[in-house]
Amino acid sequence: MNLVKSKILFSLLLLPCFFFAETIHVGAGYKFKTIKSAISQSKINDTILIHKGYYQEGTILIEKPLTIVGQDYPTLDGLHKIEILSVKSDNVNISGLKLINSGKSDVYDLAAIRVYKNKNIKISGNILENNFFGIFLSKSDHCTITNNKLSSTEQNQNDSGNGIHLLYCNNIFIENNHITGHRDGIYFEFVTESLIQKNISEGNIRYGLHFMFSSNDVYQENTFRNNGAGVAVMFSYKVKMIKNHYEHNWGAASYGLLLKEIRDGEITGNTFEKNTIGLSMEGTTRIKVSHNNFLHNGWGIKICGGCDQGVVTKNNLIGNTFDVSSSGSTLSNDFTGNYWDKYLGYDLNKDGLGDTPFFPVTLSSLIMEQVPTSLLYLHSFVLDLIDQSEKLLPQLIPQNIVDKKPTLKKF
Amino acid sequence: MISVHNLHKSFGKLKVLDDVNVTLEAGQVVALIGPNGSGKTTFIRSILGMVKPEQGSILYNGQEILKAWKYRENIGYMPQLAKFPERIQVKELLDMMKDIRKNNKVDNIDEELIELFDLKKIYQKRTGTLSGGTKQKVSAALTFLFNPNVLILDEPTTGLDPVSAEILKNKITKEQSKQKLVLITSHILSDIEEVASHVMYLHEGKMQFVKSIEQLKMETQEVSLNKAIVKIMQQEIK
Amino acid sequence: MSRIIKYVMFDILRNRFVIGYCLFIMLITFGLLGLEEGSSKSTLSLLNIVLLVVPLISVVFATIHFYNSYEFMELLLSQPVRRSTIIYSEYFGVSCSLSFAFAIGMGVPLIFLNQGLVSVYLLLSGIVLTFVFVSIALLGAVNSKDKARGIGTSLLLWFFFTAIYDGLVLLIMFSFSDYPIEKYLLAFISLNPIDLARVAILLQMDTAVLMGYTGAVFSEFFNSWEGLIFASGLLLLWAILPMLLTVRIFKRKDL
Numbered sequence: 001m002n003l004v005k006s007k008i009l010f011s012l013l014l015l016p017c018f019f020f021a022e023t024i025h026v027g028a029g030y031k032f033k034t035i036k037s038a039i040s041q042s043k044i045n046d047t048i049l050i051h052k053g054y055y056q057e058g059t060i061l062i063e064k065p066l067t068i069v070g071q072d073y074p075t076l077d078g079l080h081k082i083e084i085l086s087v088k089s090d091n092v093n094i095s096g097l098k099l100i101n102s103g104k105s106d107v108y109d110l111a112a113i114r115v116y117k118n119k120n121i122k123i124s125g126n127i128l129e130n131n132f133f134g135i136f137l138s139k140s141d142h143c144t145i146t147n148n149k150l151s152s153t154e155q156n157q158n159d160s161g162n163g164i165h166l167l168y169c170n171n172i173f174i175e176n177n178h179i180t181g182h183r184d185g186i187y188f189e190f191v192t193e194s195l196i197q198k199n200i201s202e203g204n205i206r207y208g209l210h211f212m213f214s215s216n217d218v219y220q221e222n223t224f225r226n227n228g229a230g231v232a233v234m235f236s237y238k239v240k241m242i243k244n245h246y247e248h249n250w251g252a253a254s255y256g257l258l259l260k261e262i263r264d265g266e267i268t269g270n271t272f273e274k275n276t277i278g279l280s281m282e283g284t285t286r287i288k289v290s291h292n293n294f295l296h297n298g299w300g301i302k303i304c305g306g307c308d309q310g311v312v313t314k315n316n317l318i319g320n321t322f323d324v325s326s327s328g329s330t331l332s333n334d335f336t337g338n339y340w341d342k343y344l345g346y347d348l349n350k351d352g353l354g355d356t357p358f359f360p361v362t363l364s365s366l367i368m369e370q371v372p373t374s375l376l377y378l379h380s381f382v383l384d385l386i387d388q389s390e391k392l393l394p395q396l397i398p399q400n401i402v403d404k405k406p407t408l409k410k411f
Numbered sequence: 412m413i414s415v416h417n418l419h420k421s422f423g424k425l426k427v428l429d430d431v432n433v434t435l436e437a438g439q440v441v442a443l444i445g446p447n448g449s450g451k452t453t454f455i456r457s458i459l460g461m462v463k464p465e466q467g468s469i470l471y472n473g474q475e476i477l478k479a480w481k482y483r484e485n486i487g488y489m490p491q492l493a494k495f496p497e498r499i500q501v502k503e504l505l506d507m508m509k510d511i512r513k514n515n516k517v518d519n520i521d522e523e524l525i526e527l528f529d530l531k532k533i534y535q536k537r538t539g540t541l542s543g544g545t546k547q548k549v550s551a552a553l554t555f556l557f558n559p560n561v562l563i564l565d566e567p568t569t570g571l572d573p574v575s576a577e578i579l580k581n582k583i584t585k586e587q588s589k590q591k592l593v594l595i596t597s598h599i600l601s602d603i604e605e606v607a608s609h610v611m612y613l614h615e616g617k618m619q620f621v622k623s624i625e626q627l628k629m630e631t632q633e634v635s636l637n638k639a640i641v642k643i644m645q646q647e648i649k
Numbered sequence: 650m651s652r653i654i655k656y657v658m659f660d661i662l663r664n665r666f667v668i669g670y671c672l673f674i675m676l677i678t679f680g681l682l683g684l685e686e687g688s689s690k691s692t693l694s695l696l697n698i699v700l701l702v703v704p705l706i707s708v709v710f711a712t713i714h715f716y717n718s719y720e721f722m723e724l725l726l727s728q729p730v731r732r733s734t735i736i737y738s739e740y741f742g743v744s745c746s747l748s749f750a751f752a753i754g755m756g757v758p759l760i761f762l763n764q765g766l767v768s769v770y771l772l773l774s775g776i777v778l779t780f781v782f783v784s785i786a787l788l789g790a791v792n793s794k795d796k797a798r799g800i801g802t803s804l805l806l807w808f809f810f811t812a813i814y815d816g817l818v819l820l821i822m823f824s825f826s827d828y829p830i831e832k833y834l835l836a837f838i839s840l841n842p843i844d845l846a847r848v849a850i851l852l853q854m855d856t857a858v859l860m861g862y863t864g865a866v867f868s869e870f871f872n873s874w875e876g877l878i879f880a881s882g883l884l885l886l887w888a889i890l891p892m893l894l895t896v897r898i899f900k901r902k903d904l
Contacts, residue, residue, distance in 0.1 A: 252858050252865050276858050296689075298859040319690070321859060367819065371826045373834055374819055375861045379693060380847060381701060382815035422903075461726050462903045484729035494720035498663045507656055511728055 027051030027074075035060055035068075035076075042066060050074045050097070062087045070096030073127055078102040078112070084131075087115040093122040102131035104159060111136035111161070115143065123148065130154070133161035134182065137169050144173040152181035157205045162187040166194075174199060181205075185227065188214040197221050207232045208249075211239060220244060230256040230275065237262060243269040246278070255280045256297070259287065267292060277302045278320070281310070290314045291411060299325050299365075303333070303401075313337045316410050317360070321378075324360040326401055327369040335360065335403045343406045358406040359397050363390040366397065412437045412592045413458065413561065418467035420453055420616075427453045428464065429616040437560070440583060440593040441621070442603040444640065445613035451596045452491065454613065455563055458594075459488055471561075484512065487559040491566045493550035497539030501530065501549055504538060505556070512557060524552040527578045544570045551579055555586070562586060564595045568602050580606050604636040612643065619643075650734045650741075653725065657742025660721070661714065667750045670706060674698065674754030682762040689855065692767055695755070696850055699775045700843050703751060704782040704807055711743050711786035712803040716796040726904055736899040740787055740892055748779040767853045774846040777881075780888040781842045782807065788891040791899050814841050831863055835870075839879075842887040849880050 024038045024046055025031065032038040036057050038048050044064050052072035059082045062068070066089075073096060078084045081103040085094065092115075099112035111133035115121050121143040128134045134150040137143060145164060154160040163179035164186045166172060172194040178201075179185040185201030188194070189212045196219035201208035208224030211217070211233040220242035224230040230246040233239055239262065246256030255277035259265065263285035271293040272278035278297035281287065282304040289312045294300035300320040301312065310333040317323045318341045337353075345354035364383040368375050377383055390397050413435045420428040427450045435441055443451050456462040458469055460476065460483065468475055471482045495504055509520070525531065528548040538546065547570045554562060562583070568576040583593055583606045597603050603610070610627055612619040624636060633639040661667050677698060681691040718739060725735050752772060759768040789802035818837045822830055838844045851857055852868045860867070870876040 250855060250858055252861065254858070298856075321856070367823065371819075371822050372861050373826075373831050373863045374822050375859065376834060376838065376848060376863050376867065377815060377819060377844075378856065378860055379696060379851060380815055380844070381697075382812045382819065385812055385816075456903075459727050460732075461723075463901055480731045481729050483727065486727070488727035490723070490727075494723060496660055496718070496721040496724075498660060508724075508728070510652055511656075511725070511730065513652070 021045040021047065023047040023049050025049050025051065027053055039066065045091075059083050059086050062092055063089050065089055065091035067093040068095070068097070069093075070098070070126075073098040075100060078110075078131070080104060083108075083110045083112075083114050085113045087113065087118060087121060090118045091120045092118070093124075095123070095125045098127040098129070099131065100129045102133065104132045104161075109133055109136060109161065109165070111165070114138075115140050119143065122146075131161070133165050134163045134179070136161075136165045136167075137172065138167040139169065141170045141172070143169070143171075144175070145177060146173070146175045148177045150177065150179045150182065154181065155205075157183055160205055162210075163201070163204070166191045170194065179204065184208075184210040185224070186210070188212065188217065190214060192216050195219070199223075200225070202226050204228065208246075210234075211236045215239065218242065223247065224249065224256070226250075229254045229258060232258040232260070233262055233265065234258075234260040235262065236265075238264045240266045241268070241270060242266070244271075246270065246272045246275055248273070249275045251276060255302075258282075259284050262287070271295065272297055272300070280304070281307050283307065285309055287311070288313075292316075293318070294323075295319055298322070301325075303327075308332055310334070314407075314411055315339070317341065318410075322362060322365040324401060325365040325369055326361055333401070335401055337405050337407060338403055339407045339410050340403065343403075343408075345406065345408075347408050352407055352409060354406040354408055358403040359390075359399075359401065360403065361397055361401050362387045363397055412472060413594075414470045415458075416468050416470075418454075418457060418464050418469065420450075420457065420462060420464045426616050428457070431467070431613075431616075431618045433611060433618055433621055435592055435594065435611075435621075437592050438587060438590045439609050440587050440595065440607045441609045441611050442607035443594060443596040443611045443613065444598075444600075444603070445619075446644070448615075449613040450616040451613055452565060455488075455565055455594065455596065458563065459483065459486065484557070485560045487554035487557065487562045489550050489554040489562075489564045489567050491569070492543075493546040495538040495546070495549070498537060500535055500537055501541075502534035504549070505553065508553060508556065519558045521555050521558040522552075524548075524555050524578070524582060527582075528552060528575060544572060544575070547571055548575055551582075555582060560591055562591060562593045562595075564593065566597055567595060568597065568599060576602070600637045600640060610636075610640070612640075650738055653730070653734060653738035654742045654745070656721075657718070657738050658746050660718070661742065661746040666710065667746050670710075670747070671750035671754040674702075674751055675758060678755050678758040679762070682758055692763070692771070692854060693856070695771055696847065698755070699771055699778065699850070700847055701811060703775050703778050704811065704843060707744070707747055707779045707782035708786040708789075708803045708807045709800065710747060711783040712790045712800050713796075714743055715739060715787060715790040716799060723904065732900050733896050736787070736791070736896050737892075740783060740895075744780045744783040747783065748776040751775050751779060767850065770850045770853050774850055774884075777884045777888060778842060778846055781884065781891075784888050784891040784895070785810075788895045788898075791895050791902065810841055810843050815844065831866070834863065835867070839883050842884055845880055845884055845887075 024042055026035050026038045026048060034057055035050060035055055042048060047067040047069060050070045052074050054075045056077045056079060075098045076084050078101045080101045084099050084102055102112045103110040112128045112131040113123060113135045115137040117139040119142045123135055124146040126148045128150040130152050135145055150163040152160060160183040162184040163182040166188050168190045170192045174196045175198050177199045180203045182204050184207045185204045186209045191214040194217045199222045202225040204227045206228045208227040209231040213235050215237045218240040223245040225247040227249050230249040249256050256272040256275035258280045261283040265287045267289045269291045273295045275297045277299045278294045278301060280302045283306040285308055287310045292315045294315060294317045296319040298321050300317045300323045303326040312335045314337055316339045323340055340358050340360060343354055343358045345356040348355055364387050415431055415433050418428050418431040445451055453462055457464050469477060476482050530552055567579055587593055607624060609621055609623050611621045627639050631639040631642045633642060681694045722735055755775060756772055785806050786803045789806055790799040793799045793802060838848055849871055852871050857864055857868055871880060
């Protein structure tokens with residue numbers, strides 16, 4: 001009984017903290033001219049409302065739960081020297097700010113917003129321009145990063161940090177951000193149980209989205225466009241990739257999606273359009289690729305060595321220069337039941353499936369895989385002849401990549 | 412006017428002209444005769460520069476012609492079979508030839524044969540539609556058109572009707588009187604007898620002789636050229 | 650010479666083949682640009698016309714025209730005209746008419762439907778390849794008195810440059826894939842006018858990135874002034890050299 005009483009009393013004592021949370025105004029015409037002074041005078045769970053203006057105060061440290069709101073995007077300038085916001089508390093909300101010019105460093109990963117070992121951080125609706133790293137979370141969980149606009153004009157990969165950078169995090173929700181001009185748009189390293197959706201990552205120097213050692217994550221309905229390469233998923237497992245658009249990642253060694261050393265992934269309902277390589281796989285196990293569109297890529301699917309138990313089914317492969325190319329050993333990957341626009345077979349029994357198998361790896365693509373120099377003979381008459389001749393000598397092409405039941409209609 | 416020295420030509424192993432030496436002068440009508448395959452046409456075409464001899468020289472008025480081309484403005488050539496671009500009209504053909512020769516001196520165009528053969532009637536016809544004889548007439552007209560100093564006629568009367576042949580022969584005689592050199596091949600000896608002043612005889616690529624008709628008749632003691640030549644040919648075969 | 654070229658062209662125009670060729674190219678070009686979605690795919694089809702059809706038509710037409718002009722040439726030979734003038738007139742007459750027909754046939758649709766640098770490259774390559782293959786065809790024709798043999802030779806030359814040569818180069822590349830053969834690739838490609846044109850055009854298109862590392866090296870070279878001068882110089886050489894040889898043979902030939 002006594003225990004209950006003391007609990008109630010304790011709660012009552014805490015009440016003012018919730019009931020009397022204040023809004024502290026910062027701005028030219030207000031009591032607090034600087035953000036730092038406002039924070040130092042604030043209580044837990046106060047709201048700091050920053051009015052339109054230009055603030056350069058060095059690194060602003062947030063060490064208690066606060067809501068920091070900008071009105072009409074007040075500008076916080078890091079003058080290319082420092083980290084702008086340093087969050088070292090749980091339950092912090094940051095929104096409506098314009099953060100520019102964080103410092104650049106080879107030693108420290110300076111960011112516009114840096115979150116250290118915290119939970120329940122919400123970062124939304126901010127504009128970040130010309131920062132080294134944009135939003136950098138380490139060892140944090142249950143955070144959301146939504147509706148932010150990140151951009152950088154740095155050209156050099158070494159002088160550029162990632163847009164949204166996560167290290168050792170879990171249960172992070174990233175939605176509706178627009179990231180452009182960074183090194184990687186979104187970077188995950190040891191990040192689990194997280195969801196990335198409806199973001200647009202375009203024009204980044206390296207990858208639109210980069211996974212390292214990150215498992216049990218989902219990314220869906222994102223658009224990756226015009227990046228050095230679209231998405232790289234490496235050394236990870238159980239990653240679901242659903243309904244994303246990989247568009248025009250067009251460069252000498254570029255691709256829409258690169259899978260390297262990953263297992264148990266799922267790639268469903270994505271569109272790969274006009275990439276040098278749509279989907280590139282290396283050392284993958286039990287990857288399911290289904291219901292995707294591979295449209296007008298140089299290579300639709302490129303399989304480098306060591307891929308096994310993959311399933312590629314119900315995809316549309318249309319207008320790719322090469323549908324599938326393969327080098328090295330590929331074991332027991334199943335390519336049954338896709339739509340190939342290059343398939344010229346017939347369907348006598350009218351079951352919607354071609355009566356003859358389709359071999360998507362052409363002889364010319366095989367030659368080019370062996371001797372990359374011969375790529376210079378692309379679109380030459382002799383390679384067309386060679387591809388025609390494989391119809392006469394089908395034993396020339398690898399038999400282990402075959403669609404035994406190609407469909408005649410697009411999915 | 413034209414002198415040929417040590418002329419040699421062979422097609423493969425076949426020796427077509429074997430050391431031919433001859434000098435032809437202005438005012439002569441030389442009939443080039445010999446059996447089939449004796450090298451008559453090759454000799455003519457060598458003078459025209461169409462066939463390139465292996466050895467020897469051909470001089471026109473003292474000038475070597477083997478690598479020259481301008482001398483041809485002094486030559487009218489009527490080939491054995493007249494060949495023209497087929498899609499061209501007769502009038503266009505004549506105009507074209509005039510046009511091509513434009514930068515060479517064409518002070519006097521001789522259209523007498525056009526009048527005599529009445530070619531203006533067929534001016535609008537395409538050469539491809541003409542009969543063989545009519546083509547020969549056009550060819551003859553073309554040969555004399557530029558009033559050349561040398562006329563080379565390869566079987567000129569073949570395919571011509573007697574009236575036209577007569578016109579042509581009269582024309583040849585007329586040109587001879589203008590101190591021109593006419594070189595003519597024909598198998599019709601009566602024609603030759605009518606127009607020729609000299610006979611040049613080729614046999615298996617070898618020049619046998621050039622003699623005036625009078626001299627020939629005298630030597631063979633025959634009255635007609637026809638018999639005189641047959642006599643010579645039989646002698647050769649022996 | 651210009652006077653005789655005029656007559657050669659005059660004769661070709663009467664033939665109506667060239668007008669048909671022009672219309673054929675125009676129809677196909679309009680069709681490809683109009684029907685196919687995405688200009689890259691239709692540009693590739695146009696590339697095939699430039700690389701396959703143009704050389705083929707040039708070779709066949711030039712050879713046939715040479716033999717059909719025999720009478721005309723014979724007529725000219727007895728006139729005060731240089732032999733070289735006759736054969737040069739044939740060359741320029743045929744190549745000018747064919748490339749003119751091609752330029753109109755492909756150029757008009759391109760102006761309306763696909764302006765750009767690639768179109769300029771397509772047109773220039775088509776024109777140069779016409780000259781190259783007329784030149785090659787005449788070399789084949791002047792060497793044989795028999796029409797059928799001449800056409801056969803020309804077709805063989807066309808097929809050699811279209812397929813056989815590239816096949817041999819691929820075979821060499823395949824056999825020596827362990828050696829740094831890239832160095833010699835430029836030489837291999839330069840020795841084939843069709844390859845030269847193909848690479849020059851492809852490097853102007855976004856397809857070029859598919860050509861990998863070697864393609865990037867080539868792209869840098871061909872898009873520099875030196876490369877451009879090198880490529881066009883070589884193509885011109887291809888148009889000139891066989892012709893010079895042809896003239897040499899034609900001058901010494903018995904006709």
